[in-house]
Amino acid sequence: MKRVYPRAHEALLAVSRHDFVAGSDLVSSITGHSIPRQETVSHILDLLPEIEPDQVVMHVGGGSGYLAAVLSELAHRVIYVDKNPAVAEAARKRFFYLGMHNVDVLAVAVEDGFELDQPCDTILCTTFLGERNVVAPHLREGGHLVCLEGKAGPVPSLAMFVKHGSKLERVRTLGWVDFNRNSEQILIDLGIVDEKVLADAKAEAAGKNCPVLEVLRHNLNLEEIGLYRSLAQQRGMGFTDAETLLPELHTKLFRRFSRTFLDLSRVIPVAEDDSKIIVVTDDPDARTDQLERLSPNHTIECRLVTPTDFRRLWSALDLTVKGSRFVADHSGGAEEKPLINGQNSELLGSEPGHKHVSPYLVSVYEAILLDAVSEKASDIHIEQYGDRVRIRLRVDGDLHDLPQYQLSPREIKGVINVIKLRAELNIAEHRLPQGGRSRLQLGDTAYDLRIQTQPSLHGEHAVIRLLPQTGRAMTISELGMSGLIGARYQRLLDNPAGLVLVVGPTGSGKSTTLYAGLQTLADDGRRKVITVEDPIEFSIDNVQQTRVRSDIGFGFAYAMRAFVREDPDVILVGEIRDQETALEAIRASQTGHVVLSTLHCNDAVDSLQRLYDLGIHPNSIAGELLAVIAQRLAKRICEHCRKPAKPDRVTLAELFPDGPPANFRSFEGEGCDKCNGRGTRGRVAIVEYMEVDSDIRNVISSQPPIGELRWRALDAGLVTMRDSALDHVIEGVIPLSELPRILPRERMAPEVRGGRRSHS
Structure with a gap:
C-alpha cells in the first residue's frame, strides 16, 4: 500500500474536521459516510488515483462536506452532490464561510439526472448507487469512477472503473473502507461532549471499572432511551426495546452459547431463522465477528438496546434457564420434603435450619425489582389466586401485569420468603400482616423498599413500594x-x-x-x-x-x-x-x-x-x-x-x-x-x-x-x-x-x- 502523497497530507492538515460537524438541526443526517473520520479520509485518498491541481472532481454523497473540502485543496474544482437539500444547504454555508469558493453544491439525487458545464476527471461516490452508469455522462473519456461496491455491510469496499466510450469498465477493487465511528467519536460529532469531558469520563470510568457511556450518561444527565437511539442511528444499527422482545425470546438459542462468552461479548441472541441470528447489545461498539465464526451458516444482525433493557433481557433468559432446572430438580418425588419454619426446605436451602434460598428464587425477585425500576414503577404487587400467580406494577397510578413471570404457587411461596428474609421479617408467620424494609442498589441510585405482606385465602401477598434515594427531590x-x-x-x-x-x-x-x-x-x-x-x-x-x-x-x-x-x-x-x-x-x-x-x-x-x-x-x-x-x-x-x-x-x-x-x-x-x-x-x-x-x-x-x-x-x-x-x-x-x-x-x-x- 502506498503512502499518502505529500499534497494529500497537506490537504488533510489544511481542513479541520471540527468545522464540518453538523449542528443539532442535522443530527438525524450525520453518519460515518457523511462525516468520515480523518483516518478514513486519509485512507480514501491513499486508494484514489492521484488528483492533479487542474482536475475537476465530483463527490457524490457529500454529507457534511468534510471530504469535499479536503478534495477542494487538491483539485481545481469540486462538485459536491447530496440528495438531502437541508444537508446540502448546510454544507454550502460552510464552504462559503471557510472561503472554499471552488466547490459547487448540487442538492440532487444522481439517479434523477442533471447537467454539468464540464466533465469530471474523477467521480467519488461514498454512498451506494443503485445503478453506477447514471454518472457515466459526467465523466471525461478515460476518467475514473471510484464507488462503493456490493452491499452496505459493516466495512464496504471501493472499486475503480474507467470510462471507455459510453461504458464504464471495471479496473479493480481498491480496498476496504471503514466508515464506522466509535461511540465516543459520535458523541463528539453530535456535540454532546468535547475532548476534555470525554477524557475526564474515561478516567472516571477506569477508576470505577464501568463503561464510559455509563459515566457520561450519569454526569450529563442524559436520557437513556434518546441517547442509545441516537447512537444506534449513527452506527447504522437497529434500535429495539425489552417490551418488544420479551414475549418471543428463544431460550434454546440462549443456551447454545457459553454464558461467559455472551457476557464478555455483551451480546444476547434473541431470535433465529434459517439464515440469520438476531442479537442485541448495550454496547454500540460491540463486535460480532467471534459469534459469526461460531455460527458459520448464519449472518448476524446486531441491534442496540439500553443497558437497562439489556439487563432485563438477560435476567428473563437466565431465569427461564434456571427455572427449568429448578422444576426438574424439584418435581421428581411424590413425597413432600420436610418443612423449615412452615416452608418446604428445598425452597429455603439444602440444610435445615439455615436461612438460605434457592439462587433461582433470588434471581426471580431481583428480576422483578429490575423490571419495576425500568418501568419507573412506584409499587410492586405480588398476588396469588388459587393456582394463578399475578405480578403487577403500579406505573403512573395504574396497575399493569408482568406476563413474563409464569410462576407456580410453589415458586411464589419461595419468592415471598426471599422478600421476607431481605426485609428481616418472620418467615414462619403467615397469619398476620407484616411490614419491613430493605435496600436495593442499582448503579449510582439506591432504592428504599417498603415491604408489606398480607395473608389471604390462597396464600400470602406482598406489596413493595420503591423509593429512590438520590439525595435530592424535585423543587x-x-x-x-x-x-x-x-x-x-x-x-x-x-x-x-x-x-x-x-x-x-x-x-x-x-x-x-x-x-x-x-x-x-x-x-x-x-x-x-x-x-x-x-x-x-x-x-x-x-x-x-x-x-x-x-x-x-x-x-x-x-x-x-x-x-x-x-x-x-x-x-x-x-x-x-x-x-x-x-x-x-x-x-x-x-x-x-x-x-x-x-x-x-x-x-x-x-x-x-x-x-x-x-x-x-x-x-x-x-x-x-x-x-x-x-x-x-x-x-x-x-x-x-x-x-x-x-x-x-x-x-x-x-x-x-x-x-x-x-x-x-x-x-x-x-x-x-x-x-x-x-x-x-x-x-x-x-x-x-x-x-x-x-x-x-x-x-x-x-x-x-x-x-x-x-x-x-x-x-x-x-x-x-x-x-x-x-x-x-x-x-x-x-x-x-x-x-x-x-x-x-x-x-x-x-x-x-x-x-x-x-x-x-
Whole structure:
C-alpha cells in the first residue's frame, strides 16, 4: 500500500474536521459516510488515483462536506452532490464561510439526472448507487469512477472503473473502507461532549471499572432511551426495546452459547431463522465477528438496546434457564420434603435450619425489582389466586401485569420468603400482616423498599413500594404547579411562622409536594430544616431527617417537643394523626417556626373539619394556619406524541352545564415508544389552594357548618381543584379524561357560592 502523497497530507492538515460537524438541526443526517473520520479520509485518498491541481472532481454523497473540502485543496474544482437539500444547504454555508469558493453544491439525487458545464476527471461516490452508469455522462473519456461496491455491510469496499466510450469498465477493487465511528467519536460529532469531558469520563470510568457511556450518561444527565437511539442511528444499527422482545425470546438459542462468552461479548441472541441470528447489545461498539465464526451458516444482525433493557433481557433468559432446572430438580418425588419454619426446605436451602434460598428464587425477585425500576414503577404487587400467580406494577397510578413471570404457587411461596428474609421479617408467620424494609442498589441510585405482606385465602401477598434515594427531590419549580400557586407556595416557606398543610388521600403526592418545599429550602441554605417522618421516603442533602421509633416511644409529638429546642426555622411533621401531634404542631408555629405537615382528608375545607374533630380550638387554627394545599395526581400527556383531541361530550356536559366556552380545547397522547404506547408519561399534581387571610380567619373562628365553610372559602378566593385541572387540560398537560377520575361528580360543575353559581 502506498503512502499518502505529500499534497494529500497537506490537504488533510489544511481542513479541520471540527468545522464540518453538523449542528443539532442535522443530527438525524450525520453518519460515518457523511462525516468520515480523518483516518478514513486519509485512507480514501491513499486508494484514489492521484488528483492533479487542474482536475475537476465530483463527490457524490457529500454529507457534511468534510471530504469535499479536503478534495477542494487538491483539485481545481469540486462538485459536491447530496440528495438531502437541508444537508446540502448546510454544507454550502460552510464552504462559503471557510472561503472554499471552488466547490459547487448540487442538492440532487444522481439517479434523477442533471447537467454539468464540464466533465469530471474523477467521480467519488461514498454512498451506494443503485445503478453506477447514471454518472457515466459526467465523466471525461478515460476518467475514473471510484464507488462503493456490493452491499452496505459493516466495512464496504471501493472499486475503480474507467470510462471507455459510453461504458464504464471495471479496473479493480481498491480496498476496504471503514466508515464506522466509535461511540465516543459520535458523541463528539453530535456535540454532546468535547475532548476534555470525554477524557475526564474515561478516567472516571477506569477508576470505577464501568463503561464510559455509563459515566457520561450519569454526569450529563442524559436520557437513556434518546441517547442509545441516537447512537444506534449513527452506527447504522437497529434500535429495539425489552417490551418488544420479551414475549418471543428463544431460550434454546440462549443456551447454545457459553454464558461467559455472551457476557464478555455483551451480546444476547434473541431470535433465529434459517439464515440469520438476531442479537442485541448495550454496547454500540460491540463486535460480532467471534459469534459469526461460531455460527458459520448464519449472518448476524446486531441491534442496540439500553443497558437497562439489556439487563432485563438477560435476567428473563437466565431465569427461564434456571427455572427449568429448578422444576426438574424439584418435581421428581411424590413425597413432600420436610418443612423449615412452615416452608418446604428445598425452597429455603439444602440444610435445615439455615436461612438460605434457592439462587433461582433470588434471581426471580431481583428480576422483578429490575423490571419495576425500568418501568419507573412506584409499587410492586405480588398476588396469588388459587393456582394463578399475578405480578403487577403500579406505573403512573395504574396497575399493569408482568406476563413474563409464569410462576407456580410453589415458586411464589419461595419468592415471598426471599422478600421476607431481605426485609428481616418472620418467615414462619403467615397469619398476620407484616411490614419491613430493605435496600436495593442499582448503579449510582439506591432504592428504599417498603415491604408489606398480607395473608389471604390462597396464600400470602406482598406489596413493595420503591423509593429512590438520590439525595435530592424535585423543587417547587419542577413540580408542575401553575406559576401562581408555585409562587404562593414559595412565599409560604418564607414566612417567619405558621402551619402549612398538604392534604389528600394516600398516593396523592402529598409527600412529593412537601419534599419539593424542603428541597427548595435546602438549595437556599439560609434556614435550618428538621423533619420527623414515618418512614423517611426521600433522603435530602442538607436537611436533618429523623425517623419515628414507636417501639421506644419516639413519636411525632415527642419529636416536636424536642425539635423546638434545637433552633430550627422549619419543621416537617410527616403526618398529623392525633390530637397530641396536632397540638404540638400548633404550639411549634406559635413559638416562631414554620411547620409543614399532612392530613388525610378530601379537600382543603375538609381539613378544617378534621382539625376541629381532633379537638383543636378554632381560634388556634385561625391564628396559626397559613394555607392548605389539597391535591390529586393526574396523568401527564406524553409530550412526544401529544395531539389535539375532540372533547368527550358527556364529560363536557358535566363540566359546563350551560355549555363550554367557544375557545375550549383539549389534547391527548397518541401513544409512542417514549410512553410505551400509553399516551401518558408521568403525573402532575392537580391542586386546590386555600390561603388563610383575615376573612377566612374570621370564618374558621366561628366554626360554621362544613357547607358554609366551603362557600365562604370560595368567596374568599379558594382556587378549586376543578380550576387547576381545567387549566392543565387547556394547556395540554393532562387529558380531559382524567377529570372524572380525580374530581367527585358534584365538583365537576362550577360550584355554587353563597347561593349563586361561580364563574366557570
